[in-house]
Structure formats: structure tokens, C-alpha cells
Amino acid sequence: MEALVARQxxxxxTGRGKTVRALDSVDLSIEKGRLFxxxxxxxxxxxxxxxxxxxxxxxxSGSVTLLGRDVVSEAARVREEIAVVPQEGRPFFHLTPxxxxxxxxxxxxxxSETARDRTDELVRAMxxxxxxxxxxxxxxxxLQQRTLVAMILATExxxxxxDEPTLGMDPFARRQVxxxxxxxxxxxxxxxxxxxxxxxxxxxxxELAVIEDGRLLYRGTAAALKSTLHREIRLEFGPGLxxxxxxxxxRVYAERxxxxxxxxxxNVRPLTELALERGSEVTMGPVTLEEAFLELVGRPxxxxxxxx
Amino acid sequence: MSARxxxxxxxxxxxxxxxxxxxxxxxxxxxxxxxxxxxxFFLFVITAPTNPALLPFGVMGGILFSALFTGNGMLNxxxxxxxxxxxxxxxxxxxxxxxxxLLGMALSELAFTLPALAMFLGILxxxxxxxxxxxxxxxxxxxxxxxxxxxxxFLISTFFHQLREIWPIGTLVFSxxxxxxxxxxxxxVIPARLQWAAFLVPSTFAGQLADHAxxxxxxxxxxxxxxxxxxxxxxxxAGATLLFGGLALRLARWRDP
Numbered sequence: 001m002e003a004l005v006a007r008q009x010x011x012x013x014t015g016r017g018k019t020v021r022a023l024d025s026v027d028l029s030i031e032k033g034r035l036f037x038x039x040x041x042x043x044x045x046x047x048x049x050x051x052x053x054x055x056x057x058x059x060x061s062g063s064v065t066l067l068g069r070d071v072v073s074e075a076a077r078v079r080e081e082i083a084v085v086p087q088e089g090r091p092f093f094h095l096t097p098x099x100x101x102x103x104x105x106x107x108x109x110x111x112s113e114t115a116r117d118r119t120d121e122l123v124r125a126m127x128x129x130x131x132x133x134x135x136x137x138x139x140x141x142x143l144q145q146r147t148l149v150a151m152i153l154a155t156e157x158x159x160x161x162x163d164e165p166t167l168g169m170d171p172f173a174r175r176q177v178x179x180x181x182x183x184x185x186x187x188x189x190x191x192x193x194x195x196x197x198x199x200x201x202x203x204x205x206x207e208l209a210v211i212e213d214g215r216l217l218y219r220g221t222a223a224a225l226k227s228t229l230h231r232e233i234r235l236e237f238g239p240g241l242x243x244x245x246x247x248x249x250x251r252v253y254a255e256r257x258x259x260x261x262x263x264x265x266x267n268v269r270p271l272t273e274l275a276l277e278r279g280s281e282v283t284m285g286p287v288t289l290e291e292a293f294l295e296l297v298g299r300p301x302x303x304x305x306x307x308x
Numbered sequence: 309m310s311a312r313x314x315x316x317x318x319x320x321x322x323x324x325x326x327x328x329x330x331x332x333x334x335x336x337x338x339x340x341x342x343x344x345x346x347x348x349f350f351l352f353v354i355t356a357p358t359n360p361a362l363l364p365f366g367v368m369g370g371i372l373f374s375a376l377f378t379g380n381g382m383l384n385x386x387x388x389x390x391x392x393x394x395x396x397x398x399x400x401x402x403x404x405x406x407x408x409x410l411l412g413m414a415l416s417e418l419a420f421t422l423p424a425l426a427m428f429l430g431i432l433x434x435x436x437x438x439x440x441x442x443x444x445x446x447x448x449x450x451x452x453x454x455x456x457x458x459x460x461x462f463l464i465s466t467f468f469h470q471l472r473e474i475w476p477i478g479t480l481v482f483s484x485x486x487x488x489x490x491x492x493x494x495x496x497v498i499p500a501r502l503q504w505a506a507f508l509v510p511s512t513f514a515g516q517l518a519d520h521a522x523x524x525x526x527x528x529x530x531x532x533x534x535x536x537x538x539x540x541x542x543x544x545x546a547g548a549t550l551l552f553g554g555l556a557l558r559l560a561r562w563r564d565p
Contacts, residue, residue: 051564054401055400055401055563056397056400056401056563056564057563057564058563058564058565075563076405079400079401079402079403079404080309080403082401082402083398083401083402084397084398084401085398086394086397086398087394088394089393089394089395089397089398090392090393090394090395091393091395092324092325092393092395094328094329094332094333095324095328099324099328103320103323103324104398106316106317106320107317107320107321107399107402107404107412108309108317108402108403108404109309109313109317109403135332148398151398152398155402161401
């Protein structure tokens with residue numbers, strides 16, 4: 001069963017003589033109980049999609065139904081079923097993490113016992129125990145973000161929108177959040193996540209979509225997206241080789257002082273021998289989701305120039 | 309969520325957004341108290357030696373100023389939570405209704421103002437003693453004024469995208485509501501041919517109603533004579549409260565257009 005269905009969803013921003021088409025006829029569906037990642041550059045339309053689907057913003061045209069209800073005409077009913085981690089949100093400066101979680105649950109209508117149990121559980125699971133009774137003003141940015149995410153995940157709402165939930169968190173904290181998100185999905189919630197950390201999208205999501213200039217470019221699994229490269233190996237060469245020598249073997253681009261080549265498995269041996277001959281160090285690994293993403297949406301200009 | 313749960317949610321918002329910060333930072337009370345008290349101080353210095361009859365008007369002005377400036381607090385807090393902290397978002401995308409949020413935030417602002425209100429009511433009793441019935445009327449005026457100002461503050465807060473745009477708007481709107489009209493001074497001192505104009509500002513009704521309740525008079529009766537009716541003041545204040553409340557619920561941008 002589908003938890004979210006967007007049909008021909010379009011959102012146009014107008015103002016000061018400018019018109020920006022943030023979403024352009026987007027069709028997307030997300031199955032119930034899935035963890036779905038939305039990827040795209042800054043300004044690609046991810047947050048606009050979340051805002052429309054989460055009843056925060058009106059669409060210009062098209063429709064979104066969430067858990068069978070229209071987000072425009074049945075917004076109040078939809079809001080009973082959702083919770084949102086807003087992008088770059090910040091908690092109340094005078095409340096502690098424990099108070100944030102508990103009070104938000106109480107405001108949403110949870111009984112005090114349930115709210116207390118969930119608060120204790122989330123404080124523990126999100127690694128907030130040492131800071132649980134410190135006011136947010138005294139916490140680092142990463143801990144404040146963890147507090148905000150904990151508030152939302154504690155609701156275990158049937159549909160959760162997480163807009164860049166791990167922004168500013170250290171790698172340990174990110175993994176703690178991943179664990180709680182996975183557990184929330186196991187308990188029955190559907191999650192729509194946006195992130196710029198592609199490892200996070202790969203680790204967490206069962207399915208993902210890539211959006212660019214308001215249009216959906218791709219929808220499928222991370223593995224399937226990587227397979228669209230038709231090159232499964234990533235070789236990184238130190239100084240000693242020229243880009244034009246590597247170009248016949250695959251896609252080449254510069255990364256600082258190194259050259260990166262995306263190539264097929266059969267080219268590994270001859271290229272490694274060539275690198276050894278030139279005294280150039282070489283490292284090898286599988287292509288990453290980031291490579292596939294960059295290939296799909298187009299590389300930044302400076303990298304294109306670097307490979308020339 | 310049921311209506312009872314919504315009402316409870318409003319009280320919880322008041323608890324964690326109004327009472328807890330007040331408890332943790334008592335200095336916030338001083339900030340709320342300072343402006344109306346400054347006006348009162350100047351009025352006292354200017355009027356007390358020559359015309360002590362004006363002093364109760366000034367104290368009543370402090371009470372209404374405090375109630376009106378909950379609107380400015382509402383405007384700034386709602387805008388801050390929406391724009392700087394993205395916290396309104398988490399309430400919009402939840403079962404919390406706009407009215408619940410509005411009421412919770414308005415109660416928070418009232419919590420900040422209550423110590424100042426209590427102190428001004430105490431001072432008023434010293435300079436112009438009043439009975440329990442008058443106190444009841446005064447509290448009714450304060451409640452209507454607070455609701456009117458809060459709903460107006462919330463409504464305005466939803467239309468802006470930058471905090472820096474909001475600061476001057478708040479000062480302009482709420483200073484116009486609380487300093488220009490006859491709040492700190494009797495309406496009788498306004499030239500007779502302009503007295504009707506004062507009633508274009510809804511807070512005038514609050515000031516007049518309070519003055520009627522306290523039996524405060526200064527100068528000749530207002531012109532035209534209908535302006536002297538407390539029923540007009542009550543209707544004007546209640547009407548303005550309903551109007552701003554209705555506008556806030558209908559026009560405030562709970563969801564961006």
C-alpha cells in the first residue's frame with residue numbers, strides 16, 4: 001500500500017519579478033513502512049516537496065495524498081498522522097532535551113506515562129543522557145539538532161519527514177540517529193528523508209529519488225543507481241599520470257592533486273601496472289553512490305575543467 | 309485530538325514557552341515592566357505636583373499598555389519561532405490546531421506580563437482605591453485587550469519573511485495602539501472636534517471602559533455625547549477583539565500560500 005502519492009506536483013514561487021519553478025510535474029509514490037531518501041543539490045526542490053507534502057506549503061498544481069488523504073483539502077486529518085524535522089531548525093533555547101521531547105509529546109496529545117516512557121527511551125537511544133537536563137542554549141549545534149530529531153522521532157507518527165536530520169552531527173551521533181530511524185520504521189512509520197550525506201542515504205534508505213531543477217531524474221535503489229554508471233571500480237591515482245592517458249579507460253576527473261577514474265573491473269590490472277611503472281600510487285574501491293549521483297546530476301564545472 | 313486535548317495543549321505551550329523561561333530568567337519580567345513604568349514615572353513627575361487627578365489615568369495606562377504590548381511580544385516571539393528556529397513548523401505539521409497554538413503563545417505572553425499587571429493594579433489601588441466589582445471589570449478589559457493585541461500580533465507575524473522587517477512594524481503598530489490614543493491620559497484633553505478620531509484606534513475603547521469602571525473623569529464630556537457611553541466602549545472593544553481574532557484565524561498564514 002502506498003503511503004504517499006504525488007501526481008504532477010508543481011510549485012512555482014513568484015516574487016520581485018522572478019518566477020522559480022521549484023517542483024515541475026513531479027510524480028512520486030512511496031510505499032507504506034519504507035524509508036525513502038530524497039537526494040538533490042541545494043535548491044533542487046527537495047525541501048519544497050517536503051513542505052507541500054507536510055501541509056506547510058500550498059502546491060501550485062497537482063496533488064499529494066498522504067495515507068489516503070489529500071494534503072490540501074484534508075490537511076487537518078493529514079496533520080494527525082505526520083511529524084517533521086525542519087531543515088536548520090533549532091530547539092527552544094530555555095528547555096532541556098528531556099523537556100523538549102516530553103512537552104512536544106504532551107502537546108500532541110500523548111498521555112503523561114507514554115510521554116515519559118518515550119522520552120526516557122529517546123534520550124537514551126539518541127545518546128542524550130549526559131545532556132538531558134541541560135538547557136539547549138548551553139548545548140552544541142549538533143546536540144541541539146539531536147534534540148530536535150529526538151522530539152520528532154519520539155512521536156512515532158505514521159509518516160515522518162526528516163529534512164537533513166543529521167546536519168552538523170558528528171559521525172557517532174549520525175549513526176545513533178540512523179539506528180533510531182531504522183527502529184522507528186520497523187515499528188511501522190514511513191520515513192521520507194532528505195540528506196546531502198550520500199553514505200547516509202545508502203545506509204538508511206530502501207529506495208531513493210534524485211531531483212534536479214524540480215524534476216525527478218531517478219527513482220530506485222541505491223545499488224541500481226550505481227549500476228547506471230556501467231563502471232563498478234573507482235581508481236584513484238597519485239601524481240605521475242596524465243588524465244588523457246586514463247580517458248580511454250573510463251570517466252576521469254581531478255580531485256585535488258589526484259586523478260580519479262571510474263572504470264570496469266577488467267581494466268584494473270593494466271592500469272595498476274601502468275601506475276606502478278610511473279611510480280604513481282593507486283588506491284582502489286567500489287564506485288560510491290556519490291559518484292553515481294554526480295554522474296546523474298552533472299559534475300561541478302571546476303572538476304570538469306580539472307580533468308581536461 | 310479532542311477539544312479538551314487542544315485546550316490542554318494550549319496550556320502546555322504556555323507552560324514551556326511562558327512560565328518556564330520566566331522561572332529560569334526572572335529578568336524578563338523587568339523588561340516587560342520597564343516601559344510602562346517609565347511612562348508612568350514621567351507622568352508622575354510632570355503631573356503629580358500640579359494635577360494629581362491625572363495620576364490614576366497614568367496608572368491605568370500602565371495596565372493597558374502592558375496588556376497591549378503582549379501583542380508586540382506575540383508578534384516578535386511567533387516570528388522568531390517561525391523564522392529563526394523553524395519551530396512553528398513542528399506545530400503546523402502536527403495535530404495542534406492554529407487556534408491552539410495562538411492561544412498557547414498568547415497565554416505565554418500573558419504569563420510574562422502578569423507580574424507587571426499585578427503591580428500596576430496594586431499601585432492603582434493605592435492612588436485610586438477600587439472595589440471587587442471594579443476589579444472584575446478591569447480584569448475583563450485587560451483580558452479583551454490582551455486577546456485583541458495577541459491575535460493582531462500573531463496575524464502580522466505570519467506575513468513576514470525577515471525578522472528585521474518585523475521589529476519596526478511591531479513598534480509602529482503597538483506604539484500606535486498604546487501611546488497615541490487616550491490610554492495614559494484622559495480623552496477629555498483631546499480637542500472636542502477630534503475626539504471621535506481617537507475612537508478609530510480600538511485601544512481607546514479599552515481606556516474609556518476602564519476609566520468608566522473607575523469613575524475617572526477629567527474635563528468636559530466628550531463630543532458627540534454618544535462617545536461617553538460605556539456600552540459603546542464595551543461594544544467597540546469586544547468587536548475589535550472578535551474582528552482581530554476572526555482575521556487571525558482566517559488570514560494568518562498557518563500554511564504558506
